[in-house]
Every structure is written in C-alpha cells, then in structure tokens.
Amino acid sequence: DTGVSQNPRHKITKRGQNVTFRCDPISEHNRLYWYRQTLGQGPEFLTYFQNEAQLEKSRLLSDRFSAERPKGSFSTLEIQRTEQGDSAMYLCASSLAFTGESTDTQYFGPGTRLTVL
Amino acid sequence: AQRVTQPEKLLSVFKGAPVELKCNYSYSGSPELFWYVQYSRQRLQLLLRHISRESIKGFTADLNKGETSFHLKKPFAQEEDSAMYYCALRLGKAAGNKLTFGGGTRVLVKP
Numbered sequence: 001d002t003g004v005s006q007n008p009r010h011k012i013t014k015r016g017q018n019v020t021f022r023c024d025p026i027s028e029h030n031r032l033y034w035y036r037q038t039l040g041q042g043p044e045f046l047t048y049f050q051n052e053a054q055l056e057k058s059r060l061l062s063d064r065f066s067a068e069r070p071k072g073s074f075s076t077l078e079i080q081r082t083e084q085g086d087s088a089m090y091l092c093a094s095s096l097a098f099t100g101e102s103t104d105t106q107y108f109g110p111g112t113r114l115t116v117l
Numbered sequence: 118a119q120r121v122t123q124p125e126k127l128l129s130v131f132k133g134a135p136v137e138l139k140c141n142y143s144y145s146g147s148p149e150l151f152w153y154v155q156y157s158r159q160r161l162q163l164l165l166r167h168i169s170r171e172s173i174k175g176f177t178a179d180l181n182k183g184e185t186s187f188h189l190k191k192p193f194a195q196e197e198d199s200a201m202y203y204c205a206l207r208l209g210k211a212a213g214n215k216l217t218f219g220g221g222t223r224v225l226v227k228p
Contacts, residue, residue: 003160004160031214033214033215033216035216040126040220040221041220041221042121042123042203042205042218042219042220042221043161043203043216043218044218045215045216045217048214048215056215058215091161095214097214104214105163105166106163106216107162107163108160108161108162109160110160111160
C-alpha cells in the first residue's frame with residue numbers, strides 16, 4: 001500500500017498517560033499535516049510541516065501536544081497528560097508541493113482513534 | 118476567521134433522484150474550495166476542487182463568490198454515492214495550506 005499510513009489505528013489510554021502516534025506519508029511528499037476530528041464534526045487543523053520544518057500550529061495545539069518530523073519523512077504526534085477531551089480521531093495527510101504552487105492535493109491516512117478513559 | 122458551513126447533517130434521497138449538498142463559506146478573499154468524500158470504512162479522499170471545473174462521478178460544484186457558496190450537485194444519485202461529504206476551504210499559499218472543513222453531510226441513497 002503506497003498511501004499514507006498511521007499507527008496505531010486505535011489507542012485506549014487512561015487519563016494522565018502520554019501517547020504517541022506515528023504517520024508515514026506517501027513517499028517523497030514534502031508536506032505533512034495533522035488534523036483532529038471529533039464525533040459529528042469535520043476535521044480540524046492542528047499543525048503542518050514542510051519537510052522537517054513545522055510551519056504552522058493551530059491554537060488547538062496546547063502545550064501538551066508536540067509534533068515532530070525529524071528527517072522530513074515520518075512524523076510523530078505526542079500528547080502528554082491526556083485528558084478525556086483529547087478523545088478523537090487523529091488524521092494525518094501528506095502532499096507534494098512545488099515552489100510557488102499552492103494547489104497541492106492532500107491525501108489522508110486512515111486515522112488513529114484515541115479514547116481516553 | 119474563515120468558516121465553512123454545511124447546513125444539512127443528513128440528506129436522504131431515492132436512487133435516481135437529484136441530490137444537492139449545500140456549502141457556504143465566510144471569507145472575504147479568494148479561497149480554494151474542495152469537496153472531500155468518505156465512504157464507509159474508507160479514508161477521506163478528494164472528490165473535486167473548484168479550480169478543476171470538472172465532473173467527478175457525476176458530481177459538479179460551482180463556486181459562487183457572490184453568495185459565498187460551493188454547492189455539490191448530482192442529477193441522478195446512485196446507491197454507491199452513500200457516504201459522508203465534507204466541504205473544505207483553503208486560503209492559499211500566503212495564508213498557509215491548511216484546510217478548513219465544514220461539519221459534513223451524510224448522504225443516504227435509498228434503493
């Protein structure tokens with residue numbers, strides 16, 4: 001499968017624990033996005049990377065959230081001291097964009113569903 | 118801040134009937150508009166974008182800047198069109214490349 005992959009697909013944790021999710025983008029895609037989707041809502045933007053640089057962070061991304069893309073390939077999203085309100089589907093997307101182009105298509109992964117008890 | 122509104126949570130139509138999903142956005146500039154679709158147990162995927170001006174799977178959508186709308190239409194719905202549909206907006210390169218999504222409309226096409 002050459003699409004965006006995310007691991008794990010499901011994560012159940014207790015409140016206060018730390019969790020880490022991984023996203024593997026489509027090979028050679030230079031942009032990588034994280035979104036969060038709660039029940040009955042559309043995805044909400046969290047952050048995005050161009051290669052290894054984190055270029056934008058949403059105000060939804062509190063200090064407990066951190067994302068990295070150390071080598072410009074896969075990315076991790078860590079949530080520290082999880083809260084019940086963090087329960088959601090976490091989606092990753094990647095795209096290939098060329099300098100000066102603003103019409104890249106974002107390809108989504110299957111998501112990681114987080115449940116905080 | 119930009120916002121995307123999809124007023125219908127659920128649209129139920131019979132096979133062969135027309136279907137129209139409404140999408141309104143709030144932004145004073147010239148955004149890019151998209152429709153994404155999520156079929157049962159599948160990932161979110163792009164259906165169409167306004168700059169392409171193409172018909173995908175029989176669906177079309179026209180950007181109306183005066184009414185700030187980007188409604189999705191199909192003249193004859195098929196059962197395989199049953200899915201969750203999301204309208205999304207992107208402000209473009211200068212304002213970042215993130216997508217702002219609406220709340221989604223579930224389409225159910227009955228036989």
